Structure formats: structure tokens, C-alpha cells
Amino acid sequence: MDGRMGGTSLIGSTRGGSFLGRSLLAGVFALSLASCGVTYKSPSVRNQADGQPVVVVSMSPQTVSVANASPYASQSLPSVFFSAAGTGAGRGVGALPETPYLPDESQQAMQYRPLPDVTPEPYRIGVGDQLLLATKSNASSVEQLTGLLAAENSRQGYSVRGDGTIAIPAIGPIQVAGLTQDVAENRLFNALVDAGIDPTFSLEISEFNSQRVAVGGAVKNSVIVPITPSDLTLGEALIAAGGFDVRDRQFASIRVYRDGTLYQIPLDTYVENPGLKDKILKAGDAVFVDTTYDLDRALAFYQAKIDVISLRTSTRISSMEILQAEVGLRRSALEEQRSNFERRRALGEETQEFVYLTGEVNDQSRFALPYGRRATLADVLYAEGGFDTTTGDPSQIYVLRAETTSKGEGITAYHLNAENAAKLVLATKFEMRPSDVIFVEEQPITKWNRTLQQFLPSVLSAARSAAAG
Incomplete structure (x- = not known):
């Protein structure tokens, strides 16, 4: 409908035209209201x-x-949305095997096979060591370093995994095995800088688990003694085992198994020569205080201890691999279940x-x-x-x-x-x-506007039809 025809022209003629035009428009309007039922109904709240x-x-x-x-x-969301894929720690390897039974034998001439000297070297981080990251700044740095400093509060730190790395949130795995503490700090510093995190921190080794010495035999307690940056001496290792537990010193000897070679120090020689207490031990050494001269049986003990230490390391690596595979399978299963729920909900299958x-x-x-x-x-x-x-x-x-x-x-x-x-x-x-x-x-x-928008076109159309007739 042309606006001018339906608006200006018609209304203008009504105002200045004949009585017949005005009467015609009013009649059509009334007729439409009464007979056509063309009314606008809008929703409202009624009683x-x-x-x-x-x-x-x-x-x-x-x-x-x-x-x-x-x-x-x-x-509530299905329980699958609250499940985590992680599991507990890897399997343990159990207790060390019992110290072998060694029968007493008659005294024989005991040979002194001196333990070679070891050149002290800086401690190198290994698998199983616990590293602690600490900050020297205020609380805002804790927020900036996110998970880095949580270990300082719990005093647990980060464990060096079987692949020689530590996993740090927001950074990822960092290779530290085989590094000295200073080199590891430099590597961590560079990783923090590359990640855009404030590199204000200090690194220390809170637990030494990768380099150890087994001590057994005629001592108070058979123990595995960790090697620390301050080195471990023969005297310190024997003290850690509670000292000697022998009746006759002349029948006893200290035997050290190292790199396939057996060294022997008669106990009398050890006591009379204080310098022997300061002999530095190496990782993997096995110390056995023996009251027998059967070197073959002593050698079997050392080999058993070495096998246990190796078993612990290999089991830790194997457990980590199994754990990672298991976590991956669980994560995939959880993601599939969550995805299926989302699809069912999109299709209207979920209430x-x-x-x-x-x-x-x-x-x-x-x-x-x-x-x-x-x-x-x-x-x-x-x-x-x-x-x-x-x-x-x-x-x-x-x-x-x-x-x-x-x-x-x-x-x-x-x-x-x-x-x-x-x-x-x-x-x-x-x-x-x-x-x-x-x-x-x-x-x-x-x-009112919607009423007019729907009603006026009908009225004007009827008016034009009546005027034309």
C-alpha cells in the first residue's frame, strides 16, 4: 500500500472533504471492529x-x-566427570633377602686386600632422588611459580623419575639425572626463563636414593646407606649399621665388593689403623662384616645385594612405564564416556x-x-x-x-x-x-502500536473499496 494514498491523501480528504467521506471511514472502522473480529490479543497474567x-x-x-x-x-553430572586417570604409586619390590647363613670355620691366615682410594667427585643426581625447589621471595612469587613451591610446604619435593626427569607444572619434564646440583640449577633456570616464569629459586636434594651402599653381616642392623654430596666413608657406613656385632675380633673381617672385585680388611687391622675409617665408598659397594673365611659365600652375599639394588631400579622404571600406560588407558576411557554423555545430551537422550x-x-x-x-x-x-x-x-x-x-x-x-x-x-x-x-x-x-499495525491496513483497504464502490 502506498503510504501517501493510505495516509496523507485519505486522511486529508477526511478532514477537508465531504460529510459522506467522514461517515464512510467511521462506518468501515466500526464495521471492522464489530463483524470481522480483527483484534490484537497479547498474552498477560490472569486470575x-x-x-x-x-x-x-x-x-x-x-x-x-x-x-x-x-x-x-x-x-549432578555423571561420576565419570569427577574421576581422575591417576593411580597410586608403582609396585614395591619387597624387603631385601635374608643375609645368607655362614657357618663358623677354623681360623686361617687372613689376607689383607686393601680397598683402593676413591677420588672425591661432585654428587650427581640420579633416579629416585628427591629434589626440593624453594623460593627466597614473598607470597606473590609462590603464585607466579604455581606448583613449583608446593613441595616446600609439604617437604616432599619432586622425585627423579625412571627416565631421569622431573615433571614441573607449566614447564614439563626436565632432564636432571647425571647432572651435578649446579648444572641442574642452570638447566632449571633456563627452563623457567624460557617459560616466562620468575626464576628466583633454590634447588636442593632432600632425599638421596640413587646412590647407595649395602652393609650387612655381623653388624647390629643390616642397612642400605645413601651416598650424599659429603661422601660416605667406610667408618660412617659401619656406624649407620649400628657397629660391629662379633664375639672374637680375630675371626672377623670387613669385606667390600666393588666392581666385581672383593677387598678384605681384617677387623684387627681396621681397628689398629684409624685411617681405614676414612676410606671413601662408591655407589654400589657392598660391605659385609664376616666371621668366616669362606670367600665364595661372602661373594654370593654381595652379588645378592647388588641384584636387589639393580632390581629396585629396574622395577621402578618398569612400574613407571606400566603406570603411564595404565593412566593413558584410563584417561581415554574417561574421555570416551564423557564424550558419549555429551552426544546423548545433544540428542535429547539424557534427562x-x-x-x-x-x-x-x-x-x-x-x-x-x-x-x-x-x-x-x-x-x-x-x-x-x-x-x-x-x-x-x-x-x-x-x-x-x-x-x-x-x-x-x-x-x-x-x-x-x-x-x-x-x-x-x-x-x-x-x-x-x-x-x-x-x-x-x-x-x-x-x-497499541501492534494493534494499529495489524488493524489499520484492513481498515484502509476496506475504506478504499467502499470509496471505489
Whole structure:
């Protein structure tokens, strides 16, 4: 329809034209209202809905508390979303084997096979060592270094894994096995700088587990003594075992198995020569205080101890590999189960709770209530874009909820008058329930404009037809 013909020309002729034109327009208007039934009907909240009473309750802090008190438990995600793929520590290797039984024998001439001197070397980090990263800065540095400093509080640190690395959050694995402490600090410093993390830290070895010496035989306690940066002497190793436990010193000897060679120090020689206590031991040495001259049996003991130490290392590596494979399989299974749940939910195969939005909202839609927590009226309304105040009436916002009361089934319409925008705070407190309907009514002017938009074309068309006839 041409605007000028339907607007300016017709109305102009009505104002300045004949009585017949005015009467004709009024008659057509009345006829359309009376006979055609062309009226604009907009939704609104009324006192009845299919015979059920509708009770309008004004939202206030008190009524919001009453509405929120209705029993409701939000849906929970499947347990698979709370499962972790990690497992416990690797398998242990059990206790060391028993010290072999060595029968007493008659005394023979005991040969002195001196233990070679060892040149002291800097301690090199190995598999099984525990490293502790500490900071010298304030609490903000703890946040910057994230997981790096958690070990300082728990005093556990980072364990050197079977592949010779330590795994640091936000950085990844760093190879440290075989390095001295200074070289390891430099490597860690460079890794922190490359990752953009404040490199203010100190590194220390809190537990020495990679280099050890076995001590057994006629001592108070058979032990495995760790080697530290301060070196381990023969005297210190024997003290760690509680000292000698022999009846006749002349029958006893200290035998040290090193790199396939057996060295022997008669106990009398050891006591009479204090310098022998300062002999430095190497990683893998086995010290056995013997009261027999059977070197073959002593050699079997040393070999058993060495085998146990090797078994511990190989078992740790094997356990780590098994653990990593197992974690990978579990992680894949968890991801598959979670993905299947997401697909079922997208296809509507999973039960889900919704809230519905209608009226003068920006998006006539439904809102899925979240898992594990409760959503408010503000969450639902503004997650979907809210409403346009040029068409929606902020004084007429309703939450329609089907409820059962002492009088039977009914509908409660919680009315939020947000003409004063401060009352929108109530929307952040009002909790939603499944199947709630949020309704925003039209502005009165919107209702009138829409009536005219739908009605006037019919009136003007009828007027043109009557004028033409």
C-alpha cells in the first residue's frame, strides 16, 4: 500500500472533504471492529488458567525466601566427570633377602686386600632422588611459580623419575639425572626463563636414593646407606649399621665388593689403623662384616645385594612405564564416556531440566538448568540476552510456577516490578525451579502500536473499496 494514498491523501480528504467521506471511514472502522473480529490479543497474567487459580505474589526479600525454600536438588553430572586417570604409586619390590647363613670355620691366615682410594667427585643426581625447589621471595612469587613451591610446604619435593626427569607444572619434564646440583640449577633456570616464569629459586636434594651402599653381616642392623654430596666413608657406613656385632675380633673381617672385585680388611687391622675409617665408598659397594673365611659365600652375599639394588631400579622404571600406560588407558576411557554423555545430551537422550522464556524477551527459548548448582532469575534472563525495554514492560516481569497447595493444584505468578532498576537485585536472589516460565509483558504503547499495525491496513483497504464502490 502506498503510504501517501493510505495516509496523507485519505486522511486529508477526511478532514477537508465531504460529510459522506467522514461517515464512510467511521462506518468501515466500526464495521471492522464489530463483524470481522480483527483484534490484537497479547498474552498477560490472569486470575485463571484452565480452571486453575493463578495467584500473583509480589517479589520481595520475604517472598523470595519463601519461594527458594521449596525443596529442590539440582542434577549432578555423571561420576565419570569427577574421576581422575591417576593411580597410586608403582609396585614395591619387597624387603631385601635374608643375609645368607655362614657357618663358623677354623681360623686361617687372613689376607689383607686393601680397598683402593676413591677420588672425591661432585654428587650427581640420579633416579629416585628427591629434589626440593624453594623460593627466597614473598607470597606473590609462590603464585607466579604455581606448583613449583608446593613441595616446600609439604617437604616432599619432586622425585627423579625412571627416565631421569622431573615433571614441573607449566614447564614439563626436565632432564636432571647425571647432572651435578649446579648444572641442574642452570638447566632449571633456563627452563623457567624460557617459560616466562620468575626464576628466583633454590634447588636442593632432600632425599638421596640413587646412590647407595649395602652393609650387612655381623653388624647390629643390616642397612642400605645413601651416598650424599659429603661422601660416605667406610667408618660412617659401619656406624649407620649400628657397629660391629662379633664375639672374637680375630675371626672377623670387613669385606667390600666393588666392581666385581672383593677387598678384605681384617677387623684387627681396621681397628689398629684409624685411617681405614676414612676410606671413601662408591655407589654400589657392598660391605659385609664376616666371621668366616669362606670367600665364595661372602661373594654370593654381595652379588645378592647388588641384584636387589639393580632390581629396585629396574622395577621402578618398569612400574613407571606400566603406570603411564595404565593412566593413558584410563584417561581415554574417561574421555570416551564423557564424550558419549555429551552426544546423548545433544540428542535429547539424557534427562535434563529446563526453564522457559516467553513474552518480550530477546530470545523465546528454553534455558537448561546447570548441573550441580542452582540458577537464578537473573542468570536465566540475561544469559539469553535479557529483554528490550522499548517493547518489554520492566514493571511486568513474572515467574510462573505450578505449585500444589492445601487448596489443590494452582499456579503462582511471582511478580517482579523492576520499574525501579534497584529491584533487579531480587532477580539475582530468586532461584529457578524446573519447568518455571519467565514471562515479560508488553509495554502499553507496544500493545497499541501492534494493534494499529495489524488493524489499520484492513481498515484502509476496506475504506478504499467502499470509496471505489
